[in-house]
Amino acid sequence: MNILIQNGRVIDPASGFDHVADVAVADGHVLAIAKAGEKLPANFKAEHTIDAKGCIVAPGLVDLQVRLREPGYEHEGMLASELMAAVAGGVTSLVCPPDTDPVLDEPGLIEMLKFRAEKLHRARVFPLGALTRGLKGEVLTEMSDLTDAGCVGFSQAEVPLENTQVLQRALQYAATFGYTVWLRPQDMHLGKGVAASGPLATRLGLSGVPVAAETIALHTIFALMRATRARVHLCRISSAEGVELVRAAKQEGLAVTADVSINSLHLSDHDIGYFDSRARVTPVLRQQRDRDALRAALADGTLDALVSDHTPIDNDGKALPFAEAESGATGLELLLSLSLKWAQDSKVSVLRALDVLTAQPAKVLGKIEGQSTSLGQLHVGGVADIVVFDPAVEWHVTPDALHSQGKHTPFAFDMTGMSLPARVKATLVAGHVAYQNK
Numbered sequence: 477m478n479i480l481i482q483n484g485r486v487i488d489p490a491s492g493f494d495h496v497a498d499v500a501v502a503d504g505h506v507l508a509i510a511k512a513g514e515k516l517p518a519n520f521k522a523e524h525t526i527d528a529k530g531c532i533v534a535p536g537l538v539d540l541q542v543r544l545r546e547p548g549y550e551h552e553g554m555l556a557s558e559l560m561a562a563v564a565g566g567v568t569s570l571v572c573p574p575d576t577d578p579v580l581d582e583p584g585l586i587e588m589l590k591f592r593a594e595k596l597h598r599a600r601v602f603p604l605g606a607l608t609r610g611l612k613g614e615v616l617t618e619m620s621d622l623t624d625a626g627c628v629g630f631s632q633a634e635v636p637l638e639n640t641q642v643l644q645r646a647l648q649y650a651a652t653f654g655y656t657v658w659l660r661p662q663d664m665h666l667g668k669g670v671a672a673s674g675p676l677a678t679r680l681g682l683s684g685v686p687v688a689a690e691t692i693a694l695h696t697i698f699a700l701m702r703a704t705r706a707r708v709h710l711c712r713i714s715s716a717e718g719v720e721l722v723r724a725a726k727q728e729g730l731a732v733t734a735d736v737s738i739n740s741l742h743l744s745d746h747d748i749g750y751f752d753s754r755a756r757v758t759p760v761l762r763q764q765r766d767r768d769a770l771r772a773a774l775a776d777g778t779l780d781a782l783v784s785d786h787t788p789i790d791n792d793g794k795a796l797p798f799a800e801a802e803s804g805a806t807g808l809e810l811l812l813s814l815s816l817k818w819a820q821d822s823k824v825s826v827l828r829a830l831d832v833l834t835a836q837p838a839k840v841l842g843k844i845e846g847q848s849t850s851l852g853q854l855h856v857g858g859v860a861d862i863v864v865f866d867p868a869v870e871w872h873v874t875p876d877a878l879h880s881q882g883k884h885t886p887f888a889f890d891m892t893g894m895s896l897p898a899r900v901k902a903t904l905v906a907g908h909v910a911y912q913n914k
Contacts, residue, residue, distance in 0.1 A: 484528025536568025536861030548577025566863035575633035716769035788882020
């Protein structure tokens with residue numbers, strides 16, 4: 477279908493383009509971007525028009541941390557519901573970790589997941605393969621076969637590797653073939669608590685996770701990176717000390733990138749309130765100084781990307797005492813708004829707020845076999861993955877109105893009283909209207 481997106485403010489963070497313009501889409505690609513006074517190609521006839529006056533037109537968002545819950549946890553989320561949530565939030569490409577049931581450690585499982593996702597014609601799914609078989613931390617997976625099946629990297633998800641020799645061998649193998657290893661830095665033994673170590677956890681009687689759980693793991697990862705020259709992406713940095721170690725590693729020249737979750741960027745341990753299990757997330761919510769350091773690091777580029785850390789959980793998983801409740805929260809439909817809210821609060825430009833959701837996460841993914849190099853970009857000739865949103869709209873998070881099967885979020889209005897900016901008007905994936913707000 478030929479689609480015309482009219483009169484929107486077109487922003488492409490990758491190139492710095494920021495003008496009111498019309499965008500013509502044909503054959504799944506961007507045919508033309510015409511600024512005021514410029515004409516579209518004479519042979520272009522629109523079959524569908526989207527009025528974007530007052531709206532921002534941007535590349536489709538790229539989310540590096542999304543649990544889809546299939547296979548194995550369909551009671552908490554289905555591919556159809558979670559990919560619908562993705563496009564409703566403007567996310568056109570997402571990365572899912574391997575901690576499904578069964579674990580994504582066989583090529584057939586990867587191929588099946590990608591096939592089922594493609595049949596839905598919604599967001600693109602890029603799976604991470606398991607770093608070790610069954611995520612047991614003992615035997616490395618066949619990374620080459622998993623890459624051929626469609627994996628974009630390798631991860632232990634939330635299962636820390638206790639054996640550093642196995643991690644060293646994994647990094648050596650990955651470095652040899654140019655694969656990226658995705659790691660969440662957390663010491664296996666120090667990271668077993670349910671809240672950030674500090675006065676609040678002590679007062680509530682909750683087991684604590686010290687900052688050292690993150691920094692010890694980071695020191696280990698960086699030491700092994702120096703020895704192997706591997707490329708590592710660090711998932712969901714949560715502390716001020718962690719930020720400083722990442723900053724030093726980048727200055728040293730290590731091939732490292734890092735992201736932060738919407739939860740850590742906006743919330744602190746005080747948001748636990750009176751044991752509200754909606755604030756039971758991983759990594760744990762830390763103190764305000766950590767939150768402030770994360771915000772500054774995302775603004776200055778020390779942290780590369782912002783992620784939703786989307787983890788749909790059913791009522792049974794959350795209707796438990798705080799320490800026993802399942803960890804995680806829904807976030808796909810909140811990612812764009814929370815990035816723009818961070819930009820407002822931190823006096824950061826809209827271009828940077830979109831950059832950490834588009835061009836920068838696309839750089840983390842790098843070149844993907846069989847995938848257009850225009851991922852996270854909006855330019856003539858590129859694949860038409862586009863989000864159109866109204867930045868002036870303010871809304872309250874009402875869980876029942878979310879498309880995700882998981883309704884639990886610490887940003888629910890009844891918990892925070894927070895208003896969020898911007899609602900998605902339309903989402904295009906390869907020129908197909910995957911979502912349009914009526």
